[in-house]
Amino acid sequence: MGVNGLWKLLEPTALPVQLESLRGKTLAIDASIWIYHFLKAMRDPQGRVLAAAHIVGFFRRICKLLFLEIRPVFVFDGRPPILKKLTTERRQERRHGREQTARATANKLLALQLQRSAHNAVNPPKNTQKDEDGGFEVINSMPQKSTKTSSEGTIGSNKSSGTGIIPTDQYALPEIDSINRFHDDRFLDADELDEYSKKFTNQARTGFIDDRLVDFHSSQFDDLPMETRYQLLSMARLKSRLRMGYSADELSKMFPNEMDFSKFQIERVAQRNFFTQRLMNIAGMEEDLTRRVSSEKNREYMLKRTSAGYVMSLNESNNESNTGNLQREIDGKNKTQKNQTSPFPSNSSDDIVHQKIETDEKDAKVIPPQIDSEVDELFTSSDSFEEIDLNPECKSDSEQSDSGEFVQLFDTQPELPLWFNDTGVSAQGVKEITENNDVYLDNQSPNLSRYESPKAEHGDANIEKLLSGRNHYSEENAAVELGKVDEVHSPCIGLSKSPSTLDELDASSTQAQAIDYKDDARSTEIEPVETVLSDHHPSKSRNITGEESANNVHEFVTVTKKNPEPTSDTEEMNTIIRDPGNIMLRKGLEKSVLNAGKRNSMSQEGQTIDTTNRAISLENQSIPSENSKNPLEEHLVSESSTAVRSNQEENNIQENYPKIIDNSPINVLELPSEKTEATDPTEATKTTEVKDSTEVTAATEATEAAETVELANEEAEADEEQNESIASMLIAEAEENQRFAQRLAENNNRIWTSSEAESYSKQISNLRNQFAKEMRDSDQVTTEIIQECQQLLQLFGIPYITAPSEAEAQCAELRSLHLVEGVVTDDGDTFLFDNDAKVYRNMFSQAKFVECYTTQRIQNQLGLDRHKLIDLAFLLGSDYTEGIVGIGPVNGVEIMAEFDNLKEFAQWWRDVQLTGDENLLNTSLKRRIYKQFKTKMFLPESFPNKEVVEAYLHPSIDPDKTKFVWGIPDIDSLRDYMLKMAGWGIDETNAILLPVVQEAKRRGLQRKMGDAYKQSNLLDYYQSMHENPTIHSKRARKATEAIRKKPKK
Amino acid sequence: MFEAKANEAAGFKQIIEAIRDMITDCNFDCSNSGIALQALDKSHIVLISLLLGPEGFNDYRCDHAVTLGVNMASLATILRCGSNQDQMTLRCDDQPDSLGLTFEDVKHDRISEFSIKLMEIDQEYLSIPETEYTASITMPSADLQKYLRDLRQLSESVSITANKDEVIFAAAGDVGDGAVHVRQYTDSENPDKSVSINISEPVSLNFNLHYFNNITKAATLSDTVTLQLADGTPASIEYKLPSGHIRYYFAPKIGGDDDV
Structure with a gap:
């Protein structure tokens, strides 16, 4: 974004401005940058984008702006100009690469985790604290044993029970490694619990419940008051109609295969059916549909309706203490029927749950x-x-x-x-x-x-x-x-x-x-x-x-x-x-x-x-x-x-093990793959094949498993990527194989040193960070996100425009049309688009002051005007130009100081590069540049590209002079919107929104009092004497001084 | 070592009381030429510039210039602990982390000592250019305070129009309109009651009365006030002190074409 490294150069010219002093100003806001920021910054600890991050981010910032009486005008990016498209394409290439590296990192992570867990499995560790991959969460396996047994827990506890040491006290809890505390709702201190329950009741009241957190099958659920049960169920049922908050795009990504999507839909239908039935049950609408179908001596066949469908039950009257009911599942799932032909008794003739x-x-x-x-x-x-x-x-x-x-x-x-x-x-x-x-x-x-x-x-x-x-x-x-x-x-x-x-x-x-x-x-x-x-x-x-x-x-x-x-x-x-x-x-x-x-x-x-x-x-x-x-x-x-x-x-089929670990934490959906997996070793042992053949099966298995994982993992992937991941998986497996063989060859008593363990966990955490970062870099802005933001703006009554192409250029135009007084952006391009820019930066950071940059100050202090900044963009690289590799801000300004313009510089460079003429190297800078870039820098004949200059000087803009009008926030709709999009309860929304609206109302009243004048600001008249931090680089300082002193042409 | 001893604490107390509503924290710059203070209010509408010359103190000594970052509320709290008649001494080191205040009741030979913790304040300083004001009015400070207080009842803002030989303070509101005309007047017996108007060019400016009323609190410090106006610049409102001055730069309300 913007010109690379430009801010570093401009920072010393920043004028600190107190937020309050912006009161009443009309500011153009580069909305595209905002969205971009929210997408990058609002992440969960695993590096995934938070749902509705942009909505929440916009909401908060807008409220802050309104509270400060700033009148914002949002400017969205339009169609990017061709020049930018080219650069964006290059950027995307880079991003694509990142996606792949993200995948590779995930694989590395997996491999490491496997190695470690394998080590743990063989050498019982001192504690059962264990990292799990996949979800990249740290899970303490011990609490899981007592409360929840997910597959992770199963593997995790392996160490304590299955590895040769039988603890004398099986209830003895392992020492908990304090560093990796897994945040678990079940282990809350009093405050957290308070907050949690508050949140939950709030959710319950507003009816917005994450039904993934509620298990409707549990007996605990049955213990809830009927009212609550009804509420929860009806909400869940309602929600099961929705797309679970996924957009069509996301869904299509999750289910690249139509079949999977159909399955998913069927699941949803089944779920909805379940909710409906439960609801009817609670509402007392469910009749007792139990009826006798046929009977013989001492036996009655009953057709019963249960939550799962119809059930055939057999009452044996000769057994009084235990009603040995033989039940036959004849519900929609035929599979059940097929396999459950074997009878089994059940006492639960009446309880649906x-x-x-x-x-x-x-x-x-x-x-x-x-x-x-x-x-x-x-x-x-x-x-x-x-x-x-x-x-x-x-x-x-x-x-x-x-x-x-x-x-x-x-x-x-x-x-x-x-x-x-x-x-x-x-x-x-x-x-x-x-x-x-x-x-x-x-x-x-x-x-x-x-x-x-x-x-x-x-x-x-x-x-x-x-x-x-x-x-x-x-x-x-x-x-x-x-x-x-x-x-x-x-x-x-x-x-x-x-x-x-x-x-x-x-x-x-x-x-x-x-x-x-x-x-x-x-x-x-x-x-x-x-x-x-x-x-x-x-x-x-x-x-x-x-x-x-x-x-x-x-x-x-x-x-x-x-x-x-x-x-x-x-x-x-x-x-x-x-x-x-x-x-x-x-x-x-x-x-x-x-x-x-x-x-x-x-x-x-x-x-x-x-x-x-x-x-x-x-x-x-x-x-x-x-x-x-x-x-x-x-x-x-x-x-x-x-x-x-x-x-x-x-068996030498280690992949079975990796797969288990691989699959289990990630998604329940993948369990089937585990199963198929599981059968394989059995096959293998049965046939007692040699390693070679198992290797082959391993390969095919890996492919299968990878596919399953892929589907379940909500990551639609190109075939090549798949192959790549498979390949890396196989590599990991091969390593695993080798290691296992080696270890078996040695002795099972080999002690895994703690330093090894440490290095593993270190590597894992490093990789994790890397993964989060790569995830972040691979997400991008979609039109849906933009539309959602615009919807929010409409509800706030805030004007917004979509620029013909570049938002920054339009912001500059708005300023020159005197429609706005300043621009809020973090994009340095604005200075290249505007002769007299006034940019507010870091408006929403914690710092006390907003940084205010003006073209005037930049020119006064650095001697860089708009044209010079455009020239600089050629050297540093920007949205329109690639820049020259190796030239940073310091080199850049030095070149600017040395040569009158870039054309001169390009000419000199071509000359010196071709001839190597010593006479041309008459200054130290020239010599240095020549030495440094002799073989690296090749300037094309077109450098500096006139089109780029033109694009900056005459960007495509909308010269409409119509004044902006601000409306009044639609509070009810905003509440609804926040509930729908971000899951915010009314209280949560009110807490931020109401003070803002009240303030606006008060101001509105004041305005009615006929006050036609607007308060001006002392900073409009007086120059701040704020001592700017000088440019850190001595060379850059010298260069900017030289530029400043240069006589203007 | 910095030490300033004033015969009466009252003066300093009044100054602080006059400005404390507008600023929360500020730096006192103490040097050989006295104690100076420049502070912008939070919304950057009023700049307070205070100078207390060494002559205003019985004893003034400043070896090295020091900057004392003080929270106004804390300072006011401590100042309230001393009576108006007490001798007051401000004292601190060359690298101070606190400012000592001593109140001495000479009559009863009683000394009370306080100290206030100093803080680092990242403060904005504005350079105020030499401005040629086109209108200058000197009038009794209490009068100005009263006019503006009255007009505040009518409206949030006041327009000050200097025309020929009179200055009009006018306000228009829902309740009604109001205007106070002030003309040149000389009271030879009591020069402080005189009004002198000096207008080179007619000028009319609007000001927020809320802020203006805060400014006129300084009326306790001086009997007269000098109001200087020029088109397109903030007004300067100066109160003379026994040694030094307190001056306000006050940004006007502008526009009119805007529908706000």
């Missing part, structure tokens, strides 16, 4: 199958995963075993309807796993009746027990998942799915292990299985409660709340299951050296841990029910993370 949660849970499970056949394998693996976990569990408990009790467990609760949510799928999975294992064959034909009557199977072989044990475990697992789903009703539903998907992911990775040591383990497994639950005997009924609660999170919570003891027991059980599981998984990592002896020792180890943990959990019996979920989550978390790691080490 619970069913919804279930549906979520189902969705989480169901989405993968819907993708393609690969996903079947995913499920397969998820089941095998459960088996794996079961096995160690069995072993660890083997010593205290008592097979009879196991049976007893089921004997005591024979009628207990067990929930086999994913029986159908598990059967599939089992099919694969049990190819060489007859034990599992029984499972192959998933039979509803069989699961309904588990008792019948107790009589069977141990295998059956193993099976039931497995089922039991899977229930627990499900409970965990549900607990999580419930727990995670934080910002977005999508996130809540992530734990379960991750779970599946882990599962898939562990499948490999399962296959591998199945043979060894199988022989020893069966016996222990009998005893798995033996030591849970005292708490078996509670376990069962837990199992039931698996069906229904709500119930789970209430039950545990009611009865703290079972809670702790469930907890206990989970820890028991978990620890050996972990060990087992860890063993899996070392599976190359896996043998029976080790397993034995390991199981002993597990036992001891088991007892300690039990002691702990007993101590914690009184811990509220929420805590009981923590271990569950940890359980999942640890498993998944361990799985992820084992996966890495087993």
Whole structure:
């Protein structure tokens, strides 16, 4: 913008002016510069543009101007002149380059993060403070464990549980690294909380609610008063009609593919439907649509309406304590139907929310199958995963075993309807796993009746027990998942799915292990299985409660709340299951050296841990029910993370891991890609291919993943860019591969020095800054932004014009037409357009004084008039000329001082360059310039370009002399506008707007009193004696003196 | 070392009271030639130029010129602690960070000491060119204050027209119009009551009465005031002090073609 480096030269001539002294002045404002500034400056910490930054910025500044009684005239840029277009094109080229570098930086960042997390994963760090990439936020993984389990958390907590050190106190919180405090709404001090709640109530009152912050599925939401619920829902519903504040442009960028956009729209429709239904429900409009469809003895099939659609339920009247409802999802999502053919009982016959949660849970499970056949394998693996976990569990408990009790467990609760949510799928999975294992064959034909009557199977072989044990475990697992789903009703539903998907992911990775040591383990497994639950005997009924609660999170919570003891027991059980599981998984990592002896020792180890943990959990019996979920989550978390790691080490397909990290923090939308990813390692291990082939799959995978990321990432990209990013990803992966191989070759005990860690984090923060900067430089002004600003101006009643071409030129013209008294701009071009410019700069900075520049002062102090400034622009570069590389303001003025005009300079240069004539180098400056630019500077014959001079001297302007008229701000419309565009509540808008309007009113009254005169200002008469800071550069000072002294022609 | 001792605190107190409404902070420049002050009001409409010559003090000593940046409100607060009859001494170092004020009640042999913290004030100084004013009116300061106070009831601004041998202060408002005509008048017994008008060219200027009333608060400092006008420049309003003066440069209201 403007002439490069010109301000530096002009600054000493600035006349400080107090803002108040501008009272009553009419000033032309270069609006384009403003927009540009807001776009550059108003950023969130991640470097993204704040929504409506320009609106908010304009609003604030206009209010300030009006309050100061300044009468602004806004001038927008029109069509840029051709000369400028050329320069702009060059600029854009540069910007394009930046976009790419921004991408590259992001990739670098990712690679570094991966390296670091990989290091962390292998070497347990002292604390769990961890940076996450993607969102470029620092997330403390610990609080996440307890409150929210996003995929980041899963990976983050990997370190504590999955890496070989089992903390003696699992509730011990890690020390928090104070430097990277992640701002989290959940951790607020009193003041922040106050502010937050105020903001929220304000939002609620104005009805402008960010529905991303509200989870309508949560039980907390149900606890809200009906009034509030109604309000929130109706707002959310209304809002779901809008484009979510995205402009058509943005949307088209987000969804380069029409298909994606359609999907997005369908999602929105579904969401809207959900809101509508909830709304109707609250309004009492929903009738009880439950009706019996058919019935037989002891059974009733009911068609029910739920929030998710219609549900077929089966009431079994023979079970009084637990209504074992078999439900069939027949809602719009056919996928559900396809995969959920396996029946499952549900107690939530009446509660829609619970069913919804279930549906979520189902969705989480169901989405993968819907993708393609690969996903079947995913499920397969998820089941095998459960088996794996079961096995160690069995072993660890083997010593205290008592097979009879196991049976007893089921004997005591024979009628207990067990929930086999994913029986159908598990059967599939089992099919694969049990190819060489007859034990599992029984499972192959998933039979509803069989699961309904588990008792019948107790009589069977141990295998059956193993099976039931497995089922039991899977229930627990499900409970965990549900607990999580419930727990995670934080910002977005999508996130809540992530734990379960991750779970599946882990599962898939562990499948490999399962296959591998199945043979060894199988022989020893069966016996222990009998005893798995033996030591849970005292708490078996509670376990069962837990199992039931698996069906229904709500119930789970209430039950545990009611009865703290079972809670702790469930907890206990989970820890028991978990620890050996972990060990087992860890063993899996070392599976190359896996043998029976080790397993034995390991199981002993597990036992001891088991007892300690039990002691702990007993101590914690009184811990509220929420805590009981923590271990569950940890359980999942640890498993998944361990799985992820084992996966890495087993397979040489490291990209799986990077991708997980890559995808998870960024967007929930990308989860599918994770899943597809997840299947790949499984494939790879199955086929046990050599590295070469995996490399190939890696490449294809990377492409796929990159594409998914791309789509989800709202960044439409050209193919080349994609390729580039893929390439860099692959490079990162290759590095990762190498590193992993190296590390494996060495020893797992290698200690990662803290200095390394530091250097990583340093690099990461550096890259982050760079990224933010590059993001900033790659955004540009759009016509929409301009239109929105103009709309705002209209509401304020402020005149604005769009210049024929350059806003600065039009500002200068307005001044020469005496329509305005000065120009507010940060663009030095104005001096080149105006013979007698008066520019106010830094009007809105914190400084006490506004800087006032006038052509007159510049001429007096620096000897630079308009023509000289234009000449200078040729040397320094401006909107119209590229300038000469290497010539800055100092060199520039020196040349100006040395030569009468640029033509002379150009002539001399061509002469001296061609002839090298020493005589021409008669001054020190000439010699220096010659030395410095001998081979660098080539002046074309056209230099200085007359067109450019002409463009500055006679810019295309609008010579209309019509006087400007100022209106009165339309307060109501402004409030609406600010609410609509910037999400400002009435109070927020009023706080700024009202004082301004009142002041204007008061003034208006005064004006009516017939005061026809305007107060003048002493500065109009007297020169300030303000001592200007002298020009810093001695050379420049000397040069300007020389220019000043030069006789005028 | 700077030290200035005045016989009575009253004079200095009145000066500060007269100007404190218009400026919040300002620099006192103390040198051999006395204490000088130049301050612009916030909206740059009035410039106050004050000079207190060394003769005005019983004792005046200034080894090095010092600039004392003072908050007017604080200074006024401290000045209020001394009685009008007290001897007042201003004192500070060559590189002062505070200004000491001592009030001495000679009669009761009582001394009270205060000090005020100084501050760095980034202040604008205007160079005021030699101006040839075309109209000059010297009149009793109390009269001017009264006229303007009366006219303030009618309007926000006053027009001062100097024509031939009379000066008209006129104001027009919703309530009605008002004008005060002042003519040359000589009171030989009481020269301070005389009005002298000296007009070389007729001139008419408009001024904001709010600011003008603030200016005329200085009427307590001097019995007479000299008002100087010229077209297209700020008015100069000067009050003579026993040694030195306080002078206001007052930007007029201009225009008329503008619809404001």
